[in-house]
Amino acid sequence: MSAPDAVGLPLTGWRVLVPRPAAGVSPAAIALAAAGAEAVVVPLVETVPPEDLGPLDDVLLALGAGWYRWLVVTSQAAVPVLEARAAHAGRTLAGIVADAHVQVAAVGPGTARALRDAGVVPTLVPRGESTARALVAAWPALPRTTRT
Structure with a gap:
């Protein structure tokens, strides 16, 4: 937004x-610009895959084999890494999840959006804050079993 357009907005003249993180559009920067501010976006975090991808590959293989009932994704930055490792194995993340009938939890709406963009529909996304605490609080209760 140019300076003349910003006149009268609450944050006009503010920098x-x-x-x-480096990837993606910043909703905060968009909102600040709409209010007249100059948002200076500075990437401070870089997400990189682990140096040893063997354990991740093993877990994705186990996930696809039905060893797990849930996949919990706590960062939208994890989604492209999971997709890349699934592709390395000749699969898609969405295919692994669907074939194994795995339910997926996302820590918040940004992570849920990244999963949906990858073709994975999250079963559980907590309302309110995007924290592990909120995710655990929203977790469905386990069915009770009776002992005989």
Whole structure:
């Protein structure tokens, strides 16, 4: 937004630092610009896959084989890594999840959006804050079993 367009907006003349991961559009920067501020986005976090991909590959193989009932994704940055490792195995993340009938939990709406973009529909996304605490609080109760 140019300076003349910003006249009369509440943050006109403000320059605001927005630290964030490198990938993606910053909703905060968009909102600040709409209010007249100059948002300066500075990438401070870089997400890289682990150096040893063997354990991740093993877990994805076990996931696809039905060893797990749930996949919990706590960061949208994890989704492209999971997709890449699934592709390395000749699969898609969506295919692994669907074939194994795995339910998927996302820590928040950004992670849920990244999963949906990968073709994975999350079963559980907590409302409110995007934290592990909120995810655990929203977790469905396990069915009770009776002992005989």
